[in-house]
Amino acid sequence: MTSSRATKIDRLASVAARGPEYEVGPEGRGSENGHDAGVSLAASAWRRLRRNPVFIVGAVVIGLFVLLAVLAPFIAPHDPALRLLEDQVSRANNEIPPPQDGYPLGGDQYGRDLFSRMLLGSQQTLLVAALATVIGLGGGLVLGTLAGAFGGWVDSVVMRIVDVLLSIPSLLLAVSIGALFADQSQFTVILAVAIVQIPIFARLLRGTMLSVRESDHVLAAKALGVKRRAIVFRHILPNSLGPVIVQSTLVLAIAVLDAAALSFLGLGAADDSTPEWGQMLGNAQDFFDSQPHLAFWPAGCIIVVALGFTLVGESMREALDPRQRR
Amino acid sequence: MGMALLEVRDLSVVFRRRGEEPTIAVDNISFDVEPGQTVGLVGESGCGKSVTSLAIMGLLPSRGAEVSGSVTFEGKELLGLSQRQLDERRGRDLGMVFQDPLSSLNPVVPIGVQIAEVLERHRKLSRKDANAEAAELLNRVGIPDPNRRLDEYPHQLSGGMRQRALIAIALACRPRLLIADEPTTALDVTIQAQILSLLAELVSGTDTALIMITHDLGVVAGLCDEVNVMYGGRIVERAQRHALFAEPRHPYTHGLLASIPRLDAPRGEKLVPIRGSVVDNIAWSRGCAFAPRCPNQLEQCWTDPPELVEDRGGMLRCHNPVEVAPLAAEGAR
Structure with missing residues (x-):
């Protein structure tokens, strides 16, 4: 399983690294005055994306949830931490407040408004996913650049560490990292999810950089005596970021799921006054027989958000893949 | 001799x-x-x-x-x-001009920066002087409207102009x-x-x-x-x-x-x-x-x-x- 993950990463790296050379389409070599001679990678990818219904569906889904997350504090009808319907909760009879006037989804097992908790939960979920991806991306960029720029023993050492991390199933690794921290919080979840993503980004970036390093324009830059630092940061790195950017949208989906899984397993914040979908799902499992809707809403939202990021990521990968061009 | x-x-x-x-x-x-x-x-x-x-x-x-x-x-x-x-x-x-002008230029960096880079590196010019010199070089290799071209990316130039730009880069430091x-x-x-x-x-x-x-x-x-x-x-x-x-x-x-x-x-x-x-x-x-x-x-x-x-x-x-x-x-x- 690990080797297949590694090969998948490397394949993505090799495909996207060849990007620019495929830019010369039938209209690529323009006239002497050709201002609009070629079409840049980003522009042509965007043109394909815009026509792709898969991308539009994914983008709309993500856009909706982001909008909800931003507006949540203003449109949530109640404070998610207050036990407003506590009088309707009965532990003994397994009774939970049903949907009623002002509480469209009813309450949870402590009598808090489920609808408000769902709304504000989107904030946590998106924040965790975004931060985990950014940290993972940052760490991966540093390690990948080290390995790709220096080569030699630096490359070997970094890549062996990366291989070891990749050989552990990602969720298991995240759970282990999360369990290492003494007091778990939302932040430890972010860190655990991020660290799992670092080796993926590092391997991907290193693979792309290695193939860009062999390209003609890098040779040309060397022939001009450009310093090594400038060659790495101006000529190799910017040309290697394409696959990493695509990967980060896919990682957003994985981060949503992993973060929810960690919270579900109780590795998130102990205090549940700030709602989080994974945690809500975890709390709902005691009532799964009698009150399935408590699990249905957070689980459904997690799935839909993760699906949205996956759709966007996959369609971006397709759009940037030179072999898919029509 | x-x-x-x-x-x-x-x-x-x-x-x-x-x-x-x-x-x-x-x-x-x-x-x-x-x-x-x-x-x-x-x-x-x-x-x-x-x-x-x-x-x-x-x-x-x-x-x-x-x-x-x-x-x-x-x-x-x-x-x-x-x-x-x-x-x-x-x-x-020593300067060198390569065979394929498209793949020899960095696709994500504007032409002007690629010329100025060499000037800053070897002739220790400031960014501003290097840009002025880059426009002058583009002019000398016969690229019209050099100031506009400085901000353009290699894919926006035609094959001939790309090779002219490469020659300008190679000859930048004489x-x-x-x-x-x-x-x-x-x-x-x-x-x-x-x-x-x-x-x-x-x-x-x-x-x-x-x-x-x-x-x-x-x-x-x-x-x-x-x-x-x-x-x-x-x-x-x-x-x-x-x-x-x-x-x-x-x-x-x-x-x-x-x-x-x-x-x-x-x-x-x-x-x-x-x-x-x-x-x-x-x-x-x-x-x-x-x-x-x-x-x-x-x-x-x-x-x-x-x-x-x-x-x-x-x-x-x-x-x-x-x-x-x-x-x-x-x-x-």
Whole structure:
């Protein structure tokens, strides 16, 4: 399983690294005055994306949830931490407040408004996913650049560490990292999810950089005596970021799921006054027989958000893949 | 003539790979380049032209490629310099123009930045001065509206303009030696002529020397003072431009000239290709590498490697050179 993950990463790296050379389409070599001679990678990818219904569906889904997350504090009808319907909760009879006037989804097992908790939960979920991806991306960029720029023993050492991390199933690794921290919080979840993503980004970036390093324009830059630092940061790195950017949208989906899984397993914040979908799902499992809707809403939202990021990521990968061009 | 600008002596490049026979890409070649002179390196694919240029520039990978011999530039040895020392020379003293202008430019960096980069690196100009100088350089290589072009990306330029921009970058620091590795191969025929005359114009009147690497004898005819014809990693003939065309001595040179389509040839006349291909070569250590394809071959050619000797003012490596001029040969057929 690990080797297949590694090969998948490397394949993505090799495909996207060849990007620019495929830019010369039938209209690529323009006239002497050709201002609009070629079409840049980003522009042509965007043109394909815009026509792709898969991308539009994914983008709309993500856009909706982001909008909800931003507006949540203003449109949530109640404070998610207050036990407003506590009088309707009965532990003994397994009774939970049903949907009623002002509480469209009813309450949870402590009598808090489920609808408000769902709304504000989107904030946590998106924040965790975004931060985990950014940290993972940052760490991966540093390690990948080290390995790709220096080569030699630096490359070997970094890549062996990366291989070891990749050989552990990602969720298991995240759970282990999360369990290492003494007091778990939302932040430890972010860190655990991020660290799992670092080796993926590092391997991907290193693979792309290695193939860009062999390209003609890098040779040309060397022939001009450009310093090594400038060659790495101006000529190799910017040309290697394409696959990493695509990967980060896919990682957003994985981060949503992993973060929810960690919270579900109780590795998130102990205090549940700030709602989080994974945690809500975890709390709902005691009532799964009698009150399935408590699990249905957070689980459904997690799935839909993760699906949205996956759709966007996959369609971006397709759009940037030179072999898919029509 | 005094001391040459560039002296290449017994330059050899051997590629070694684990588990494979070593490949001799360049085999003991020697030539001089005087200041202001244009020297051609001519030969078909795989004859070692490009490897020679990369060896001079110190751009061959340090692992796998074994370079021996000597390359002196203004009396200073270039082989064996560290990458850091080479970086000081490359771009400033030695410039290079590559074959494919699109892939030789960084696709994500505007043209102006790519030119200014060299100026800032070697001439220590400020960003602002470098930008002004970059616009001036684009103007000099014949790119209209240079200030607008500075902000454009390589994909927004046409093939010809990209090559002009590359030449501008290579000449930015006024190097004393410019190596052009098949600079027109990737271009339209009409643009080829423009680029060649631009190169000729830029090097004439300055003491910048030019090494022109090409498989195209037409390019050589228009541009080079002296021509080295390479085959199988060795120089097989060296002559002044006019002598080479009027009187090719080596059967390979003769074959190259005869295989060019001629407008004044009678209608329906077939082209005369050189038989076989580079893969038919035998090793120079055994005999003449060209022998298997040579119309003039002798018994001796298969067993006795010919030496490069002086011949009618040039140099020649052949046991049985061609005696007739190509035009006469055409007529005889």
